[in-house]
Amino acid sequence: MSEKISEAELVVMEALWETSPRTANDVAEQVTASRDWSLQTVKTLLSRLMAKDVIAADQDGRRFLYRPLIQRDDYVASESGRLVNRLFGGRVSPLVAQLASQDQLSPEDIAELEDILKGLKP
Amino acid sequence: MSEKISEAELVVMEALWETSPRTANDVAEQVTASRDWSLQTVKTLLSRLMAKDVIAADQDGRRFLYRPLIQRDDYVASESGRLVNRLFGGRVSPLVAQLASQDQLSPEDIAELEDILKGLKP
DNA sequence: TCGCATCGTTTACATCTGTAGTCAATAGGC
C-alpha cells in the first residue's frame, strides 16, 4: 500500500514518527542536525510525501502542522518483508544466519531472540 | 564497497550468481523468463553493472562471457546490514520480532533459528 | 498601512533508473 518512500524522504518520515504534528521548520531543524540539507530541501521532501499520501498537513494559522499517515511499524514491516523476499526467498532464518555469521548479533539480541522463540512455541 | 545495485540490475546479478560465466543472450534468456524485458534491456543492465565494477566480461571470440565480481553473500550481508541499521538501529532482534508479529516465521524458520541460537550459546 | 519576514508552492536541474532503439564492427555462410 502507498507509494515508495525514497531514502531522503525516509529521513523526514523518521523525524515525523519521532514527534508529530510539527511544522516544516521544526522538522528541518531536527533533520539538518544529521544531514546537511537546506530548509527548502526538507520542504520539498515534505511536499513529495504529501503527494504520496503518506503524510498529511493540518493548517494552523499561516503554517501547517505535518503528521504521518502511515505507522512506522507498518512501513518497517513491509520493508523487512520485501528484503526477506528479495534476498532470502521469503525465509527469515537465512537472514538471521547471515547476520549471525557477520557477528551482528549482540548478546542482548540473542537473549531476545530466545524469548521471541519461546513465545512462539507454546 | 562498490556502487549501488538497482532493482533491475539485481535481477541480472541473480542470474549471474546462479550460473557464470555466461553470454548476454544466455543471461537474457533466463531473465526474460520472469521479466518481460527485451534483449537490449538486459544488455544495457549488463553494461551498467560493468560500469559499476560489480561484474566483469572476458572476451570469447566475438562475444563476451560475463561473471560477477562480488559474491552474493557479500551483497546480501551488506544489504541486510543496511536494513537493520536503517530501520532497527542496528539491532537484529526487533527485526525478527517484527517478522514474527507478521506471521512471517514458518515452523522451519523457528526450528532453524533455535539451531542458530544454540550454535551461538556454548 | 506599508514593508518585511515567513510559509508553502512552483520551477529547476543534474543524476539515476527502467526500458529500449539504432549503429557499427565483424564473423560465418554462400
Place this chain on the structure above:
DNA sequence: GCCTATTGACTACAGATGTAAACGATGCGA
C-alpha cells in the same frame, strides 16, 4: 570475396530522486 546475422556500444527518453532557488501570499511589527 560479399551479404547478412549477431553482438556489443552508443544514444534516447521518460520518470524518480536529490538538492535547492525563485515566487507569491500573508500576517506582524513599526
